[in-house]
Amino acid sequence: MRTSYFICGIYVLMDLASSDERSFRIYFDEFSIKYKVPDIFEKMDSTLVQLNNRSYINAEMILKRDVADLNVRAIMEFWKPKAQTNMKLYDVRVDGCNLLQSINKNKLFNFYVKSFKKHANVILKCPLKANFSYKMVDWFLDENDLPLFVPLGTFRTITEYFTQKRLAIRVLVHGKVLPKS
Template identity: 25%
Template sequence: MVHGKAQQTNFRIFINEFAINLGVKDLFEEANCEVSRFRFVNCNMMIRRNIDQVDVEATLDILKTNNKTMRLFNVRLDGCQFFNTLHKNLLFNVFAKSLTNAIHGSLKCPVISHFNYTLNNWTLEETDFPNYMPECQFRTIIKFLEHDKTVHFNYTISNMHVDEADFPQYVPECQFKTLTKFYTEKKMVLRLVMEGRVEYKN
């Protein structure tokens, strides 16, 4: 929530619902959210162990009257940089900055166990947004994905040979280097779903 802006808007942003879904239930000691007066969100979360690395997937959709959706952003990034990274999408930056200012707790990795992370009276300030916003229903989903460290590799390469017959007839004379990356699986630990609406003042 950002204060001190002089500009006025003729629309209001309301939050109909702010739901928290747990993907790994035994990870959390507490995880609760509630909305008051369709404007203010209060949450608290406490986990049982540290989380060293997390990725974030965030989407914002406008819900049209014909049951179709229009996606305004679809962001995937390192969760450890989620609140500190500037993104080319203006709406995403507004949303992330607003959350950063309202959360009590250090927003960096590792996410610390037995610490009460809280979101206090968070709201979407109309003055943080462009002067014109379409009157609409909207839905935002943020997924937090933890790298699954239980994945193991056990393989052996023996007598490997690069067969020239497998390549095109012409290969330039050169030095070359091959790099192979293995990615661990990811599991969703937390999903936040916010639904709201934009209405213009009479």
């Protein structure tokens, strides 16, 4: 009987912890996608919209041919308020196709991918198909997917996608972690 009370208590605590209100919000100043290999892309568009105190991103990509070879380099830098120097939070290189296959095993990117899955029109997997419209609709970083405490400051991420050892896409994001107002 004590075990069942203990288990119920753990579930109640987990539910309370997951419902705690975050004291911050994520704001994107800039979101840009630049594609470098026009022989691969039929279309590449993105827009950043500020609505109801949140930043939303819409993006669409159509490929001219299948892409089975995908490598990713991701960098994130962070500046605390009034700091002159930045902190590099990560600088990683990963096989993009392996990352898509083992999404739940890579904790570093798991919350990004969880967020992408909510807003993508398809489950991403290799090979990426030609003549298919890959879309992200009203994508945002949900603060509830992040830890309870995230420091205030400014961040920049650069994510580069390579195929056949050529830089195909560079995604640049500037943003802020602001107090919730």
